Amino acid sequence: MTPAGAGTARENGAGKTAPATDGPILRIDDLVVELPGPHGTRTRVVDGVSFDVPRATTVGLIGESGSGKTMTAHAVLGLPPEGATLSGRLLWHGEDLLAADPARRRAVRGREIAMIFQDPLAALNPTQRIARQIGEVPRRDRLPRAEVNRRVVELLDRVGVPEPERRMRAYPHELSGGLRQRAMIAMALAGSPALLLADEPTTALDVTVQSRILRLLADIQAADGLAMLLVSHDLRVVSHVGERVVVMYAGRVCERGPARDVLRRPAHPYTAALVRSVPAVRTRTALADPLPGAPATPANRPAGCAFHPRCPMARARCRAEVPEVREVAPGRWSACHFAEEVPGS
Amino acid sequence: MSASERTLLDVRDLRVSYGGRRGARAAVDGVSLSVAPEETLGLVGESGSGKTTVARCVAGLLRPGAGTVTFEGRPLGRAGRRPPELQRAVQMVFQDPRSSLNPRMTVASIIAEVWRTHPVTAPEGDRTEALHRLLADMGLDPEVAARRAGDLSGGQCQRVSIARALAVRPRLLVCDEAVSALDVSVQAQILRLLVDLRGRHRLAMLFISHDLGVVHQIADRVAVMHRGLIVEEGRTGEVLTAPRHAYTRALLDAALDLDDPVPEDGTADGRAVV
Missing domain, CATH: 1.10.260 (434 Repressor (Amino-terminal Domain))
Known part of the structure; x- marks a missing residue:
């Protein structure tokens, strides 16, 4: 019924936002996500996470279950679960999306920032x-x-x-x-998004299909100058498409930096253990000495460094003091009190 | 030594079709394989290749349309119709421990149930002590005995599944993607556990996985399945380093490795581009 040409004025913001700054396309600054827990408690599933996604760059976000990686991506997309409270800042071209009005957030979501999911059957309308x-x-x-x-x-x-x-x-x-x-x-x-969030985009796929989809994503990323935040538990996937990585554990960042450096010379004992646990395909590798215990959950986060009960390097300070994420080498950030002592770092 | 003495599990010309008479599709289209005592055979392939169907026939959960499955020369029928000693001899560990354990049963009652079913394997004397020993073998604390399966972590559940399988002293363990659903750091623990138990209990294993890296670590031989057929079989090192079949090559080409390690001087460049 709508005559042609009517109602186009509303959509001025449809195209990509002009770059406001030379900074990163997305800056996550001290993001906290809390969910309602039992008996009126609140659980911090994301606890002070900060990192940047630079323009036209793929950032891999690595973590196991309970690490908060998916929750972080959903917060960026504006899809936090029911009852969640968010604080901190999500700076999109310098504009804080958490402080923006709902109409502005809707304009960004699904357009400037788009998401692909692990299970297309769940994401597509049948x-x-x-x-x-x-x-x-x-x-x-x-x-x-x-x-x-x-x-x-x-x-x-x-x-x-x-x-x-x-x-x-x-x-x-x-x-x-x-x-x-x-x-x-x-x-x-x-x-025509400027940032693509990809949550385990190839986890459910067979290996031959996986490699084609990863190549497609890499091609699109390069051709369109897209930024991509790739959420995955699979270090092999991230090592092939990520230029930068962020490693999360129990709702916090353990380590971040250039992908190649982080995966080759980890500056956090958790990253080091993850890397060691990945078997090679084309050569026979010895079984890794596994970490003890199970991944910590945000509801049951140990005091001090959340990783300390599983850490081979843990000592008194680790049990008492939450480590800051600090720059341990140019461009390399680690939340380990003893990052300089991580074997192979 | 005759062939039958060296073979524990023998699968001959196995065929399984799904669907009705008209739309029948062969999931397994003439598969033969064997596993020697204390040997681990890796069975790899993509989804739909038929590898899980083979496992289900070996475990007796599925009746093949044609072909034979024998254990030390004795036919293995449907699980419920097997003589007790054959039921015990072949045990299975599944991908998703949460759906293979009753979440409302305690760990102690899960194990008690298998000892009741197979009284000859039940410990003499103090069962609680035997249960705690079994759990300790799996790296589980004695407290776990009183917990319900539904309250355990994924890794703990998988240890309980393995405990349940080993409680009846099997000789062949069929592992169907037994570590695939676990967190990376937990996957390494369960693999280590399986390899330790394999040595201590002199187990043979049929280890089904889509992860070529894991299979390379633990299998003596590997069989590659594609569309219901085994397209290549041999020593693990040979198949995965010098594949002969085009499909095995395609699988290996597609499989990702972590980026090549950096040389000692740390100056290497040329990151692999997918």
Whole structure:
């Protein structure tokens, strides 16, 4: 019913925001996320996390269950769980999204910042053809239908879906796992985002499909100058696509820095243990000496350094004093009191 | 020594189809493999390759359409119809310990149940002490005995699953993605535990995994499955360093390693680009 050309003024902010500063595209500054716990308590699932995502850079966010990595990504996307309280700052081109009004946050979310998930079946609507879902953002821009369809085909082609004109009419369940993942990536790209959040994007995929999806993400990232925050438990994935890494444990940052340096010469005993536990594929590696115990949970975070009960280097200070994240070498940040003593660092 | 003396598990020309008569699709399309006593055979492949179907036939959870599964020359039928000694001899550890243990049962009652089912393996004398010894073997504190399975961590659950399997003194352990669902740091613990137990209890293992790195660490031989067939089989080191079949090569090409280690001088560049 809407006449062509009407209602386009609202969408002035649809394109990428002009860079306000030369700083990072996203700066997470002292982010705290608290969830309601039992008996009226609050649990800090993210406890003072800070790191930057520079422009056109892939940052890998590594952690095990309970590390807060997914919660951090969801906070950035503005999708915290029910009842969560957030504090700190999420600086998007220097503008604090946590302080921004809801309309502004909605304008950023799904457009300037888009997300792809581990399970495309859960992220895609099973009752809608994928063309409808990928076309959602172009349609919101009130593009004519032919133009929306053209854009959908272009996006599907871009992410390597063969025969896009035919496939766009498929429902999610009619596609293979790899194609569904590609359709979801197309949907994320529809708003021409400047930052892509990818939460375990290849974890559920077979290894041959995984390597193709990672290559696709790397290609898109390079071609569009996208920034990407890749959340993963898999150090191998992060080591191949991340330029920088952030390692989290029990809701806090343990270590961050250039990916190659961090994974080759860890400055935190937890990172060192993770790296040692990754077996090589093409050579036979000895079984690693495993860390004792299970990952600490935010609800049950040990005093002092949360990692101390599992740490081979722990001593009195570690049990008493929460370590600050400090710069231990140029560009290298570690939250270990004894970072300089980590073997191989 | 004859072939049958050296073979513990023998699978011959196994075939399994899913679906009706018309739409039947072969999940396993003529698979033969064998495992010698105290040997670990790694079975690798992508989802849909049929590796889990083979495991389920060996465990007796699925009846094959054709072919035979034998243990020391004796046929292994459906799990419930096996003679007790064969039931005990082949035990299985699954990917998701949370769904293979009743969350409302205590660890003590889970173990008591298997001892009740297989009285010949039940300890003589003080069962509590025997239970604590078994748990200690798995790296679990005695307190765990009183806890419900649903209150345990993923790693603890998997240790209890392994305890339940070993409580009846098996000779072959079938591990279907037994470490895949665990956190990285816990995965290393369970692998170490399995390898320790394998040596101490002289176990053979059929170790099914999609993770070539893990299989390279613990398997003596490896069989690669693709679309219901074994496309390559051999010594682990040979198959994973000099694959002969195109599919094995494709799997290896796609498998990620951590970035190549840096040379001693620390000056290397040229990060691998995916």
